[in-house]
Amino acid sequence: MRTIRVVIAKPGLDGHDRGAKVIARALRDAGMEVIYTGLRQTPEQIVAAALQEDADVIGLSILSGAHMHICPRVMELLKDKGLSHVRVLVGGIIPDVDVAKLQAIGISGIFLPGTPMQDIVNCICQHVPPRTEAI
Amino acid sequence: MKPVLAETAKAAWEREVLEPTLKKAPERSGPFTTISGRPIERLYTADDIAELDQAKDVANPGEFPYTRGIHPTGYRGKLWTMRQFAGFGTPEETNERYKQLLAAGGTGLSVAFDLPTLMGRDPDHPLSLGEVGKCGVSIVSLADMERLFDGITLADITTSMTINSPAPMIFAMYLVVAERQGADWQTLSGTIQNDILKEFIAQKEYIFPPRPSMKLITDIFQFCAKEVPRWNTISVSGYHIREAGSTSLQELAFTLRDGIEYVQWGIDAGLDVDEFVPRISFFFNAHSDFFEEIAKYRAARKIWARVMRDRFGAKDERSLKLRFHTQTAGVSLTAQQPYNNVVRTALQALSAVLGGTNSLHTNSLDEALALPTTEAATLALRTQQVIAHESGVTNVVDPLGGSYFIERLTLDMEEGAYKYFDAIDRMGGMVAAIEQGFPQREIAEASYRFQQAFEKKDKIMVGVNAYVDPNEPPFPILYIDDQAADQQLARLAELKRTRNNAAVSRALVTLQEAARSGANTMYPLLDCVRAYATVGEMCDALREVWGEYEEVPSI
Numbered sequence: 196m197r198t199i200r201v202v203i204a205k206p207g208l209d210g211h212d213r214g215a216k217v218i219a220r221a222l223r224d225a226g227m228e229v230i231y232t233g234l235r236q237t238p239e240q241i242v243a244a245a246l247q248e249d250a251d252v253i254g255l256s257i258l259s260g261a262h263m264h265i266c267p268r269v270m271e272l273l274k275d276k277g278l279s280h281v282r283v284l285v286g287g288i289i290p291d292v293d294v295a296k297l298q299a300i301g302i303s304g305i306f307l308p309g310t311p312m313q314d315i316v317n318c319i320c321q322h323v324p325p326r327t328e329a330i
Numbered sequence: 331m332k333p334v335l336a337e338t339a340k341a342a343w344e345r346e347v348l349e350p351t352l353k354k355a356p357e358r359s360g361p362f363t364t365i366s367g368r369p370i371e372r373l374y375t376a377d378d379i380a381e382l383d384q385a386k387d388v389a390n391p392g393e394f395p396y397t398r399g400i401h402p403t404g405y406r407g408k409l410w411t412m413r414q415f416a417g418f419g420t421p422e423e424t425n426e427r428y429k430q431l432l433a434a435g436g437t438g439l440s441v442a443f444d445l446p447t448l449m450g451r452d453p454d455h456p457l458s459l460g461e462v463g464k465c466g467v468s469i470v471s472l473a474d475m476e477r478l479f480d481g482i483t484l485a486d487i488t489t490s491m492t493i494n495s496p497a498p499m500i501f502a503m504y505l506v507v508a509e510r511q512g513a514d515w516q517t518l519s520g521t522i523q524n525d526i527l528k529e530f531i532a533q534k535e536y537i538f539p540p541r542p543s544m545k546l547i548t549d550i551f552q553f554c555a556k557e558v559p560r561w562n563t564i565s566v567s568g569y570h571i572r573e574a575g576s577t578s579l580q581e582l583a584f585t586l587r588d589g590i591e592y593v594q595w596g597i598d599a600g601l602d603v604d605e606f607v608p609r610i611s612f613f614f615n616a617h618s619d620f621f622e623e624i625a626k627y628r629a630a631r632k633i634w635a636r637v638m639r640d641r642f643g644a645k646d647e648r649s650l651k652l653r654f655h656t657q658t659a660g661v662s663l664t665a666q667q668p669y670n671n672v673v674r675t676a677l678q679a680l681s682a683v684l685g686g687t688n689s690l691h692t693n694s695l696d697e698a699l700a701l702p703t704t705e706a707a708t709l710a711l712r713t714q715q716v717i718a719h720e721s722g723v724t725n726v727v728d729p730l731g732g733s734y735f736i737e738r739l740t741l742d743m744e745e746g747a748y749k750y751f752d753a754i755d756r757m758g759g760m761v762a763a764i765e766q767g768f769p770q771r772e773i774a775e776a777s778y779r780f781q782q783a784f785e786k787k788d789k790i791m792v793g794v795n796a797y798v799d800p801n802e803p804p805f806p807i808l809y810i811d812d813q814a815a816d817q818q819l820a821r822l823a824e825l826k827r828t829r830n831n832a833a834v835s836r837a838l839v840t841l842q843e844a845a846r847s848g849a850n851t852m853y854p855l856l857d858c859v860r861a862y863a864t865v866g867e868m869c870d871a872l873r874e875v876w877g878e879y880e881e882v883p884s885i
Contacts, residue, residue: 203885208445208461210534213575213661216774217781219885233883234534235457259445260700260810264460288665290700291804308665308698309794312785 196325202250204232204241206269207261214286215256221312222254227319238268245273245281251323254315257287263296270300282322284315340377348372361788365619366577367779368742374734382737387632391727395635397628397740399686400651404727405718411689412714413490413655417442417467418701419814421477424467427704428482434708435715440490440691441478442466443500448535450496450869453818463814465701466492470822471864475503476510485513489520490565490655490689495537497524498546498852499868502859505558521562521611521655524550527588527760528567531769532574534881537869540761542876546851547592548599551606553852563606564592565613565655571769572615573661575777578622581615582743583750584760584769586633590751591760593642607638608648614687616678617659623678624730625739627685630654632740633747656682657691663698667793668805671695676713683717684730690714700807767884774885822864829862837861838871845875 203219205212212234223229230248232241245253253273257265266285273281284304285297294305304318337345362370371378382388389395392402401407414431416439417424428439443466446458452470453462462468469475484507493500501522508518526543529536536543547564554563568576568585576584589610596606612630616623634652638644658678663671672695679692692710694702702710718724730736757763764770783789790796841854851872858868 207459208449208451208457209465210529210536211574212534213573213777216885217575217778220778221781223885229885231883231885233881237456259461260464261460288699290807290809292809309791311795312781 198226198228199252199319199323200228200230200248200250201252201254201319202230202232202241202245202248203254203256204236204244205234205256206236206238206241206265207257207259208235209257209259209261210234211258212256214258215254218254218256218286218312218315222316222319225312225316238265238272241269242272242276242278245278246276250281252282252284252319254284254286257285257289260288262287262289263293266297266302267300270302282319284318286310286315338377340373340375343373343375364578364622365617365780365789366579366622366776367783368577368579368622374738376734378734378738379741382741387741388731388737394639394650395632396651397632398728398731400631400653400688402727404686405683405724406727409718409724410683410687410714411438411488411655412436412711412718413438413440413689413691414707414711415440415442415490415492415657415691416702416707417444418465418808418810419463419467420817421467421469421474422480423814425478425480425482427707428478430704431707431711432482432487434711436711438488438490438689439482441492443491443493444468445535447496447500447865448493450499450537450865452864452866453815453822455866460812460815462812462818464810468814468818469500469503469865470818471825471862472503472506472859473821473825473862474818475500475507479507483513484508484511484518490523491521492523494523494526494529494533494535495543496865496869497522498550498855499859499865501550502852502855506856506859515558517560518558519560519562521565522550523567523613524564525567525588525613527591527764528570528585530764530879530881531571531584531588532576532773533570536879538872538876539879540764542845542872543879544592544595544761545848548595548601549850549852551596551601551609552599552850554609555601555605559609561609562611563609565611566592567613569613569615569657571773572617572659574773575661575780576773577776578617578619578626579743579746580750580769580772580776582626582630582633583747585612585614586630586637586747587751587754587760589634590637590641593638594759597642603638603642603644604646604649607642607644608646611688612652612654614654614656614682615659616656616682616687618662618674618678620677620681621735621739622743623681624685625736625743627654627656627682627687628728628736628740629743629747631686633744653688655689655691656685656687658682658693660693660697662791663693663695664791664794665698667799667802668695668699670793671698672709672713675710676717679713680717680721680723683723684728686728696805696807699805701810703806703808767882770884825862825864833861834858834863834867837863838867841868842871842875845872
C-alpha cells in the first residue's frame with residue numbers, strides 16, 4: 196500500500212498561513228506524504244501541483260472570503276485534467292450559506308476554525324481508498 | 331563544607347503549610363502554564379523578586395524606564411484612544427461605517443484595506459479574483475481615497491492605516507486628500523503601519539525584497555521628519571506575529587528587535603536618532619493569558635527605553651517612551667458559541683488597559699465567522715467604554731505594579747527578550763535573521779506546540795474542545811457579495827478612460843528613476859497620486875526596478 200499524498204495549497208492573495216502549515220505538519224505526523232505549495236497559488240498552479248505530485252487529496256486554506264471563486268475553478272480544472280479522483284478539502288472561514296454550495300460542486304470536506312486535526316485525518320482516510328503503488 | 335543558606339520565608343511556608351495540604355488534597359493535574367507554555371508557580375512572594383531594584387527596574391509612571399507607564403497621570407489625564415479597525419466593500423460603504431463609528435463616540439479611525447490593495451494589485455489583476463472589497467475596503471486611486479473620507483475633516487481626526495508594502499502609495503493618497511481639504515501637513519496626525527519586517531516574519535503581505543522594502547521605509551522617515559512631523563511613520567507590530575502562533579515572549583522580542591532594526595536603518599540612512607524615533611509607535615496583541623500580557627506591555631516599555639538610551643544614545647525623552655496600540659486577539663475568537671467572544675474580548679481589553687495601552691481595538695464577537703456587522707462592531711466599542719467608565723480601573727496608574735507575580739513575570743519577559751536580541755544580533759540583525767528564516771521557524775514551532783496542547787486538551791477553548799453545544803443555532807453574519815468588485819472594476823476602466831494617461835506614464839517613469847538612483851521615493855509618489863495613478867501601477871513600476879520577494883515554502 197502506498198502512502199496517501201496530500202497537496203496543501205494556499206490560493207488567493209491572503210498570507211495567513213498558520214492553519215495551512217499546522218495542518219501540513221499534522222497530516223505528515225499522521226503518516227501522509229505532504230506537499231506544501233506555499234503562498235498565492237492560482238487554481239491552475241494548484242491543479243498542476245496535484246498532477247505532478249500524483250496527489251490523492253488537495254487541501255485548500257482560504258480565509259479571505261474568495262472561496263466561492265477559487266473552489267469551483269479548482270474543481271473544473273481537475274475535471275479537465277482527468278483528475279476527478281482527487282478529493283478536495285477546504286479549511287478556513289466559510290459562511291454557513293456557502294457550505295452546501297461547496298458540497299454541491301463536489302468538495303469532500305469543509306473545515307471551520309477549531310476543527311480537531313484528527314477529524315481532518317479521518318476525513319481523508321475515509322475518502323481515499325487504499326491503492327497499491329503503481330509500477 | 332557547603333555553606334548553609336538561610337531558608338527563605340517562601341521555602342518555610344512550602345514546608346510548613348503547603349506540603350501537609352498537598353498530602354491531604356493534591357492539586358489539579360494542570361499543566362499550570364500560560365497560553366504560551368510558560369510554567370507558572372503556585373505562589374509568588376517577595377522572595378521571587380529579591381533582585382528587583384525598585385528605582386532602576388520599576389520607578390514611577392513618567393519616569394525612566396517607564397515600566398509603570400509613560401504618563402505620570404495614566405488614564406486620569408487622557409483615556410486611551412478607542413480606535414476600531416474597519417473597512418469593507420466600496421469606499422462609500424466604508425465611509426458610512428466611519429461616520430457611524432465617529433457618531434457612536436469613536437475617537438479615531440482605522441482603515442482596513444482589502445487584499446488586492448494590501449498586495450499592490452488592481453482589481454483587474456488575475457490574483458484579485460474574488461478578493462476585491464472582501465477583507466477590507468478597496469482603494470485603487472486617489473479618487474477612492476477622496477470617497478473614503480468624504481465629509482470627514484482630516485485635520486480634526488487622527489487616522490490609522492493598516493498598510494504595509496504599499497504604505498508609501500496609500501500615505502501619499504491620504505496626504506493629497508488632506509491637501510485638497512486645505513489641511514496643513516505640519517499639523518496632520520495619524521499612523522501608517524508601514525512595518526514590512528513583520529510581513530516577512532508573519533503576515534506575508536510583502537511585495538519587494540527586504541532591502542528595497544527597508545529603503546521605502548527610511549524614505550518615509552526622512553520625508554515625514556521634514557514634511558509631516560506629527561505623523562507616526564511606523565507601527566511596529568507584534569499583533570500579526572502573535573496571530574501567526576508565536577508565544578507572548580516571541581511577540582515581545584521579535585517586535586522590539588524589529589523596532590531596533592528600523593532605528594538602525596534610519597541612522598544608517600543619515601538621520602539623527604531623536605529626529606525620527608519619537609514618531610515610531612508599536613502595536614501589540616492582547617491575548618487570553620491575562621497576567622502574561624500585562625507583563626509583556628510593562629517589559630516592552632522598559633526594554634525600549636533602555637535600548638534607545640544605551641544602544642542608540644537617544645536623548646529626547648520622546649524617543650525613550652514606547653507608545654503602543656493594542657488589539658484583542660482575533661485568533662482567540664471562536665466560530666462556535668460566538669457570544670463567548672464578548673467575554674474573551676473584554677478580558678483581553680482589560681489586560682491591555684492594565685498594561686497601559688495608548689490606544690485599543692476590541693474585536694467583534696462575529697469575527698471568526700466574517701467581517702463584523704454594525705451591531706457587533708458597536709458592542710465591541712461599548713466593551714471599551716464599560717471598562718473606561720464603569721470598572722474603576724482608570725482611577726489609578728499601573729494598579730498591578732508591585733504585585734510579586736507581575737513584577738517577576740515582567741523581569742522574566744525582559745530577560746527572555748534580551749536573549750532573543752543576542753541571538754538575532756549574532757545572525758547580523760533582523761533582516762539577516764529573516765533571510766535565514768529564524769523568526770519564521772520559531773513561530774511555526776510555537777504554533778504547532780499550541781495546536782498539540784489544544785488537541786490533548788492541555789489547553790481548553792470553551793465551546794470548542796470543552797463545553798461543546800451540538801445544537802448551536804445559526805448566527806447572523808455580514809455577507810459581502812461581489813457588487814463591490816463589479817463597481818471597482820467599472821470605475822477602474824472609467825478612470826483609465828478619463829485621466830491624462832500620458833501624465834501618469836511620465837510620473838511613473840520619474841518614480842522608477844528615483845528608485846534606481848536612491849533618491850527619496852515619496853516626492854515622485856505624490857506626483858503619481860496627483861495624476862491618479864493606481865496602486866497597482868505604482869507598485870508595478872517599482873516591481874520592475876526591484877523585483878518581487880518570494881518565500882521558500884517550508885513546513
